[in-house]
Amino acid sequence: xxxxxxxxxxxxxxxxxxGVSQSTASLAFSGSGPVSAATKERxxxxxxxxxxxxxxxxxxxxxxxxxxxxxxxxxERVRAAFLDPVKIQMLDGISEGIxxxxxxxxxxxxxxxxxxxxxxIESAPVDAVxxxxxxxxxxxxxxxxxxxxxxxxxxxxxxGEDIPxxxxxxxxxxxxxxxxxxxxxxxxxxxxxxxxxxARTRGPLTRxxxxxxxxxxxxxxxxGAREIFPEATGRAAGASSIEEGLEAARAxxxxxxxxxxxxxxxSDLLAAGVIQAAEELGMQVPADLSxxxxxxxxxxxxxxxxxxxxxxxxxxxRAAGEAVVQMLSGEPPASRCFTSTLHVGDTTAVPRxxx
Amino acid sequence: xxxxxxxxxxxxxxxxxxGVSQSTASLAFSGSGPVSAATKERxxxxxxxxxxxxxxxxxxxxxxxxxxxxxxxxxERVRAAFLDPVKIQMLDGISEGIxxxxxxxxxxxxxxxxxxxxxxIESAPVDAVxxxxxxxxxxxxxxxxxxxxxxxxxxxxxxGEDIPxxxxxxxxxxxxxxxxxxxxxxxxxxxxxxxxxxARTRGPLTRxxxxxxxxxxxxxxxxGAREIFPEATGRAAGASSIEEGLEAARAxxxxxxxxxxxxxxxSDLLAAGVIQAAEELGMQVPADLSxxxxxxxxxxxxxxxxxxxxxxxxxxxRAAGEAVVQMLSGEPPASRCFTSTLHVGDTTAVPRxxx
DNA sequence: AGTCTAGGCCGAATCGATTCGATCGGCGAT
DNA sequence: ATCGCCGATCGAATCGATTCGGCCTAGACT
Numbered sequence: 042x043x044x045x046x047x048x049x050x051x052x053x054x055x056x057x058x059x060g061v062s063q064s065t066a067s068l069a070f071s072g073s074g075p076v077s078a079a080t081k082e083r084x085x086x087x088x089x090x091x092x093x094x095x096x097x098x099x100x101x102x103x104x105x106x107x108x109x110x111x112x113x114x115x116x117e118r119v120r121a122a123f124l125d126p127v128k129i130q131m132l133d134g135i136s137e138g139i140x141x142x143x144x145x146x147x148x149x150x151x152x153x154x155x156x157x158x159x160x161x162i163e164s165a166p167v168d169a170v171x172x173x174x175x176x177x178x179x180x181x182x183x184x185x186x187x188x189x190x191x192x193x194x195x196x197x198x199x200x201g202e203d204i205p206x207x208x209x210x211x212x213x214x215x216x217x218x219x220x221x222x223x224x225x226x227x228x229x230x231x232x233x234x235x236x237x238x239x240a241r242t243r244g245p246l247t248r249x250x251x252x253x254x255x256x257x258x259x260x261x262x263x264x265g266a267r268e269i270f271p272e273a274t275g276r277a278a279g280a281s282s283i284e285e286g287l288e289a290a291r292a293x294x295x296x297x298x299x300x301x302x303x304x305x306x307x308s309d310l311l312a313a314g315v316i317q318a319a320e321e322l323g324m325q326v327p328a329d330l331s332x333x334x335x336x337x338x339x340x341x342x343x344x345x346x347x348x349x350x351x352x353x354x355x356x357x358x359r360a361a362g363e364a365v366v367q368m369l370s371g372e373p374p375a376s377r378c379f380t381s382t383l384h385v386g387d388t389t390a391v392p393r394x395x396x
Numbered sequence: 397x398x399x400x401x402x403x404x405x406x407x408x409x410x411x412x413x414x415g416v417s418q419s420t421a422s423l424a425f426s427g428s429g430p431v432s433a434a435t436k437e438r439x440x441x442x443x444x445x446x447x448x449x450x451x452x453x454x455x456x457x458x459x460x461x462x463x464x465x466x467x468x469x470x471x472e473r474v475r476a477a478f479l480d481p482v483k484i485q486m487l488d489g490i491s492e493g494i495x496x497x498x499x500x501x502x503x504x505x506x507x508x509x510x511x512x513x514x515x516x517i518e519s520a521p522v523d524a525v526x527x528x529x530x531x532x533x534x535x536x537x538x539x540x541x542x543x544x545x546x547x548x549x550x551x552x553x554x555x556g557e558d559i560p561x562x563x564x565x566x567x568x569x570x571x572x573x574x575x576x577x578x579x580x581x582x583x584x585x586x587x588x589x590x591x592x593x594x595a596r597t598r599g600p601l602t603r604x605x606x607x608x609x610x611x612x613x614x615x616x617x618x619x620g621a622r623e624i625f626p627e628a629t630g631r632a633a634g635a636s637s638i639e640e641g642l643e644a645a646r647a648x649x650x651x652x653x654x655x656x657x658x659x660x661x662x663s664d665l666l667a668a669g670v671i672q673a674a675e676e677l678g679m680q681v682p683a684d685l686s687x688x689x690x691x692x693x694x695x696x697x698x699x700x701x702x703x704x705x706x707x708x709x710x711x712x713x714r715a716a717g718e719a720v721v722q723m724l725s726g727e728p729p730a731s732r733c734f735t736s737t738l739h740v741g742d743t744t745a746v747p748r749x750x751x
Numbered sequence: 752a753g754t755c756t757a758g759g760c761c762g763a764a765t766c767g768a769t770t771c772g773a774t775c776g777g778c779g780a781t
Numbered sequence: 782a783t784c785g786c787c788g789a790t791c792g793a794a795t796c797g798a799t800t801c802g803g804c805c806t807a808g809a810c811t
Contacts, residue, residue: 049545051767062791067769074770075788094543098521099458100767103796108454109515110502119491119501123484136474136503143514146474147465148491148501159498160464166453166521188449190404341694406797417761422799429800430758455797458766 130354138362199257215265232275286314346386493717554612570620587630641669701741
């Protein structure tokens with residue numbers, strides 16, 4: 042084993058030294074039971090002598106059946122989530138929402154890869170989890186949680202199950218944004234979407250791709266756009282990032298003869314990439330190309346005030362955290378749907394009349 | 397208990413149904429032992445029938461002595477850490493560094509408040525922890541970890557113990573920045589520091605405050621500045637935030653007759669606050685006041701290109717994660733010290749010659 | 752053909768604490 | 782004075798899995 046095989050003292054050792062039974066010693070620590078002040082002090086003194094650091098959380102949680110940990114399932118590498126301001130805001134909100142529990146936040150990813158020693162969703166000592174983001178693997182994850190009997194709440198995920206969902210008006214919001222573009226006079230609009238499937242397939246919006254979609258957010262936002270522009274096509278990005286937006290937009294704008302006058306991006310980061318691509322090609326935003334984002338974050342380094350659909354990310358996280366608290370206290374949790382607002386910045390304008 | 401008292405199946409149930417012993421069933425799951433393919437399949441089938449979701453992580457970690465979780469101790473509320481870009485970058489690096497473990501990342505705070513059910517540093521099922529940031533409570537925390545026998549690595553914390561430390565050249569870097577200010581011609585320089593003590597005392601840099609300092613980072617950076625400007629004084633902020641920088645700078649610039657020509661802020665966020673305060677007072681940066689930051693992050697909304705000491709935050713986190721991996725595999729971990737570089741932006745200039 | 756070997760499986764101890772039910776004085780009430 | 786009750790404490794079962802040592806049997810080697 043470990044080189045420092047010097048056995049750490051256990052509650053039994055402490056009890057023995059204090060001359061009380063193990064059960065009494067336990068009571069002295071947890072405080073959940075009648076113990077005389079004198080005895081308690083004696084136990085604490087013995088613990089101090091022995092360098093006992095308090096009950097082992099592993100044993101405690103085995104016995105109690107609760108670990109005091111809430112899992113947060115991110116759909117991607119932790120690193121990627123940290124780079125996404127929306128995720129950070131949600132995490133922030135979640136941490137605020139579960140504060141009354143005093144529980145820790147365990148970051149997990151939904152990649153499906155489970156190493157030998159790895160802590161995955163299938164095997165993490167959590168009392169509840171919050172599913173963050175529209176992960177394509179949602180179904181599998183939920184099934185695993187159900188089997189383990191772990192309560193869950195989803196943020197932006199069409200679970201189709203009995204787990205509460207915290208969402209926003211993806212379809213209506215996008216429709217509102219699209220409508221704004223139409224009012225400005227746009228008719229030729231392209232879309233850069235979030236990933237649709239588990240493989241995060243990048244490329245044109247083929248019918249197969251859409252039909253195989255497991256990502257509700259991307260589908261809903263697309264549907265909202267198509268209620269206004271039924272013919273609109275575009276490309277799916279491999280993630281919500283500036284880089285992916287750049288790549289998708291390069292493809293959409295490749296042919297100078299045949300460019301849309303506006304691009305609807307399903308996230309602000311994608312929108313930032315789109316703008317970058319347009320400027321690379323010598324186009325001006327919004328004169329030559331209007332760009333609509335989604336999220337309402339500030340994109341670092343972006344010189345524009347993005348026209349976008351601002352969603353209350355922190356509030357979503359907080360609501361999810363509160364739902365967790367409710368579930369753990371036995372109350373039936375409620376789903377909630379928040380509303381996004383259209384922020385008009387300087388990346389949208391009347392289209393330049395085509396020649 | 398829980399309303400869903402329908403007992404979840406245990407390994408024993410699975411074993412019984414498969415007609416094998418519990419030990420064999422365990423082997424079938426963990427794969428660490430000789431089990432015939434047929435038996436293994438039978439066990440797995442039984443598990444599937446019963447809806448068994450795999451070994452309970454709580455029991456497993458009690459027996460194995462490892463939880464597969466690495467704790468990250470933040471010196472403040474999780475929320476605050478999420479708002480600090482430096483922290484996020486470090487988290488990012490840590491997650492990258494511990495990737496080979498496949499371990500989860502548990503976010504913990506070092507506030508010392510331990511509620512009834514709360515998971516604190518004293519009682520979290522972690523295999524190791526990374527102490528992030530220069531928490532004034534470091535000593536107490538480390539003592540608790542030592543008693544529990546949990547290996548730790550500190551980022552920016554003078555532990556004075558045998559735990560490895562990942563740091564940067566705080567003193568030398570600040571001296572370099574201060575030297576640059578002196579070369580520009582500044583002689584009257586004030587300093588806005590990070591908190592020195594557990595109470596995060598805000599206010600003038602009194603001798604008592606400095607002597608009671610438990611925060612190495614603040615002390616080192618101050619020492620570096622004073623090697624160039626021995627007489628420099630200033631104020632301690634209550635945290636690394638724009639708000640705190642604003643408040644400290646308001647005090648330092650309160651008297652129009654007696655203003656420094658430059659302010660050294662111990663973080664970029666503080667520097668942003670300083671700039672804001674100066675502009676509030678009608679001063680121009682850098683014409684009326686030079687401002688030097690520390691960190692090298694991009695501060696959202698800041699219109700300046702801050703002159704600052706850029707530190708490799710991600711690399712620090714990654715190094716810490718790697719050190720954790722080493723410690724858990726028994727190797728003696730090594731401390732590392734990274735180097736910061738002076739980035740000259742547009743917030744520093746030759747001082748306006750005093751009347 | 753006899754013995755040795757090793758794979759495959761089982762029993763039981765163990766990890767460290769929590770908690771239910773029982774025991775035992777001592778004290779207030781009748 | 783006695784009954785009953787309550788607070789303090791103890792014993793022992795329990796949480797759910799891992800793992801060490803031992804046993805059995807079939808195949809291999811001489």
